[in-house]
Amino acid sequence: MTPDLMEEGARRLNRGAARPATGQTESGGRTAGYGRPALAQGEVDLTHGRILYLEDVSVSFDGFKAINKLNLDIAPGELRCVIGPNGAGKTTMMDIITGKTRPDEGTVFFGSTIDLLRHREAEIAQLGIGRKFQKPTVFEQLTVFENLELALKTHKGVKHAMFFSLDSAQADRLAEVLHTIHLADSVTRMAGNLSHGQKQWLEIGMLLMQEPKLLLLDEPVAGMTDEETVRTAELFLSLKGKHSLMVVEHDMSFIRTISEIVTVLCDGSVLAQGTLDEVQADERVIEVYLGR
Numbered sequence: 001m002t003p004d005l006m007e008e009g010a011r012r013l014n015r016g017a018a019r020p021a022t023g024q025t026e027s028g029g030r031t032a033g034y035g036r037p038a039l040a041q042g043e044v045d046l047t048h049g050r051i052l053y054l055e056d057v058s059v060s061f062d063g064f065k066a067i068n069k070l071n072l073d074i075a076p077g078e079l080r081c082v083i084g085p086n087g088a089g090k091t092t093m094m095d096i097i098t099g100k101t102r103p104d105e106g107t108v109f110f111g112s113t114i115d116l117l118r119h120r121e122a123e124i125a126q127l128g129i130g131r132k133f134q135k136p137t138v139f140e141q142l143t144v145f146e147n148l149e150l151a152l153k154t155h156k157g158v159k160h161a162m163f164f165s166l167d168s169a170q171a172d173r174l175a176e177v178l179h180t181i182h183l184a185d186s187v188t189r190m191a192g193n194l195s196h197g198q199k200q201w202l203e204i205g206m207l208l209m210q211e212p213k214l215l216l217l218d219e220p221v222a223g224m225t226d227e228e229t230v231r232t233a234e235l236f237l238s239l240k241g242k243h244s245l246m247v248v249e250h251d252m253s254f255i256r257t258i259s260e261i262v263t264v265l266c267d268g269s270v271l272a273q274g275t276l277d278e279v280q281a282d283e284r285v286i287e288v289y290l291g292r
């Protein structure tokens with residue numbers, strides 16, 4: 001998939017949106033399909049086999065290039081691990097994908113047609129990109145159930161939250177998420193009484209309630225016990241395929257358990273990519289990262 005193709009896709013979509021109401025089209029009155037399947041609302045166009053695509057992305061802070069001509073893409077359903085030394089640009093990359101930081105240059109696409117650089121942070125979340133920061137941010141005074149319920153409400157906006165009650169599909173989803181995050185036995189527990197690992201799972205559950213297509217997870221197992229780390233690995237492996245995941249982690253044994261492709265970032269760009277064994281055997285990686 002080239003950016004040209006993606007840009008053309010976006011242009012065509014924009015042209016479609018701008019078409020006059022007279023019924024006239026550039027194809028002589030016919031409605032052109034452009035070879036793409038019709039997408040239901042909220043679906044992402046995966047025609048080119050990529051859910052996330054970054055090309056030549058750069059950003060500087062006070063003259064320092066934190067991200068430098070970064071190229072990276074992720075397939076639908078993939079669980080991608082990203083590693084790299086401190087200051088490599090991992091968090092900044094996630095900030096760019098989620099609209100928190102605007103790059104100085106480059107292309108960032110969600111699927112084939114959604115140019116993320118045209119969207120604000122809140123819109124990007126609504127489009128289906130969920131982000132989990134390192135520290136758990138659950139509502140400690142609410143129960144596990146209430147936290148998950150709230151995640152649904154707030155995703156739809158404040159007005160919606162005021163008149164919100166779960167429909168049966170949402171109740172089913174909540175039950176499914178509870179099971180997925182290993183908290184089905186803790187529905188009525190106050191979130192503040194959960195262990196650190198359980199709080200992390202609850203926050204992941206809150207993201208899952210919003211049915212994200214892409215999940216960005218920043219150091220999810222930091223501070224977890226060994227047992228919690230193992231269960232988190234199981235959790236991520238169970239999410240793979242249903243969601244696309246990008247996991248930034250320093251814990252190599254965790255990475256070994258969950259990874260297929262590992263991307264090594266250094267100085268704001270991709271230094272190496274491959275299986276964990278491949279990147280660990282790469283001299284450049286040993287020098288800048290693993291050898292330290």
Ligand SMILES: Nc1ncnc2c1ncn2[C@@H]1O[C@H](COP(=O)(O)OP(=O)(O)OP(=O)(O)O)[C@@H](O)[C@H]1O
Binds near residue numbers: 085087089092093
């Ligand atoms: N808002 C900012 N202003 C100035 N410099 C920044 C800003 N954000 C990030 N940086 C710098 O950009 C570089 C990349 O930072 P970033 O946090 O993305 O690295 P990282 O790979 O996530 O590191 P770590 O593994 O330590 O979390 C660092 O040198 C950092 O100091």
